[in-house]
Amino acid sequence: MKKEIIYLGILAAFLAAFPWFAGPYALSIATLILYLAYTGQAWNVMMGFAGQLSLGHSLYVGVGAYVAGGLFFHFGLGPWAGLWAAMAACVAFGLAIGFLAFRFGISGVYFALLTIAFAEFTRIGFDHLQWTNGPGGMFLRVAQRDHWDLLNFRGPPFMYYYAMLFLATAAFLACAFLLRTKAGFYWQAIRENEEAAQALGINTFRWKMLAVAISAAMTSVSGVFFAFYYNNLFPHEIFSMGRSIELILGPVIGGVGTLFGPILGAAALTLLSDGITEALAWLGVEIPGIKQVFYGLVLLAVVTFLPNGIWPFIKKQMKL
């Protein structure tokens, strides 16, 4: 226990000091890692804890981004207010999907298909929504990079980094807390064996709905961040299946259901992806698609040799 706290302290100090010695490129990579770690943590509540596989989490990122972005674009409403509207919208979406699935006993891969379907038809819906300029995309006003406007979440890159660091840390602590509560125990029981869980007095419908609501609410915040960090939103991009997969690769590679999995997975994958790009540029190799091939091979190796993810392996090696 003591060893863990020391390691965590070192990690926290490193992350807090990072912007002082990192260049703009490294800072943007670190921000991306934290973004993926946070969103992975949110997805993990549903899949890792409660065992409900969502392959359409881009839905919540997209809805969160569009609601907060749209309110800002049309009414000048800042993200701090828009956040709550985004959250409410995402929870409503999540509960609607959850109700349809759990009430009618849809589970496993069929539930996953339902989540894809919802993400897809929401994408098509936004493609035809004039309010957000349809497929042409919505562009938020970009401020000067060194101009501070906290009320509208505008500032230099390190502000976004710290915002994401705060979110990732808060999500980590919240998940660690949740796992110790009744909800955490009940979710894991449902994940392991739903029939047995129900026989022990657990209203599985209600607890699964809670997991979906929390996961959707957390993911909506990723969406709001996305909107105000990248400032442009396209339905085919933000709602895409690829996005959903990208979000879940972190926790899957890092370790589903673990607290460190999403963080470790996000870091490993992002660094790997950029590392391969750098290495190929250094070697002067320019073959189209070669990066994807390498990336795929490494993922294949991880899945083959560490089927439970990287974190359980490291945990064992470090005897934590």
Next chain:
Amino acid sequence: MNGLLQVQNISKSFRGLKAVSDASFEIPEGSIHALIGPNGAGKTTIFNMIAGVFPPDAGRIVFLNREIQGLRPDQVCAAGIGRTFQIVKPFAGLSVLENVMVGALLRESSAAAARKLSLEILETFRLAPKQGLPASSLTLPERKRLEVARALATRPRLLLLDEVMAGLRPTECDQMVEVFRELNRAAGTTILLIEHVMRAVMALARHIGVLHHGEVIARGSPQEIVRDPKVLECYLGEETEI
């Protein structure tokens, strides 16, 4: 007529096949009751109807003067009926202690209180030394004990045991019998068991119901049951004159 559980004329068919037909019995508070019968007699079907897995096609199930047929399994459990599964269903990825804590959290509001109760129960079932191990690492007899421990953690008034002795060695079986006797005596928990292992049934049950082809063909004390010609017939075949 004021039993803890009253099963009144329940029937259940699966695609035209009558699994249980017009079965009735009553379990007084504090007793140990066994339901026996050959394979396919409808024992587990009756169990599942009591536990809320599916509702009976007809009839009533009254528990604590309240009709419970048609309730969901979690509602039945909350009403005070704990059950085990014939094929054990441990939460494999969770530790032994966590498995029991999931059950304990039904009546305990905090994880700390649930942990305390669970540790006491694990002690009773001689699983305390294994509390930190994942449930997947337990042997079958241990898993059977965990199954019962978990159900007991929900603090049931009535405990339904679905063939918990199957696959146990005679000494292990005797130890289980002792645990149930003690539980019944000290906590007053009423027990309904389905069992093939006659050694356990004879040692435990004060009252036995015999099912055959979905019908209750005999009821009585263990001594009466073993002499009942109808019971002998369904187990050993019809007596023939030579």
